[in-house]
Amino acid sequence: MDRSGLIEAIGRKTAGGGGLPDDGIGRVVDALFGTVAEPGVIAEALKEGRAVTLVGFGSFHDVGGEASLRPGKALNEFVQDRTG
Known part of the structure; x- marks a missing residue:
């Protein structure tokens, strides 16, 4: 599953609770896991030990x-x- 597939799957899982827009889900995924340009919170925590x-x-x-x-x-x- 790539990033787009992950965003779509999260959208399906959250649809019953009012759903989240794909761009919002994408920002959360990027904040957690990071992008090529910016590390995510997991990477930052690991770097801090x-x-x-x-x-x-x-x-x-x-x-x-x-x-x-x-x-x-x-x-x-x-x-x-x-x-x-």
Whole structure:
């Protein structure tokens, strides 16, 4: 899934709650993950030596100078289809 696909999927997921405009979703995605020109909040936190933890999803860490995602239990169980 690329950036456009992610924005469309988020739009579908949030449609029941009044929905969010695609440009607003795009700004949130860019703020979180960053762009070529600007780092996102995850990258900035890692550069400052902090981890970013999203409960259920996982945590982003700096491991030897490289960004790494340590998946959370809920994400692993969903991907491995153990959520029932």
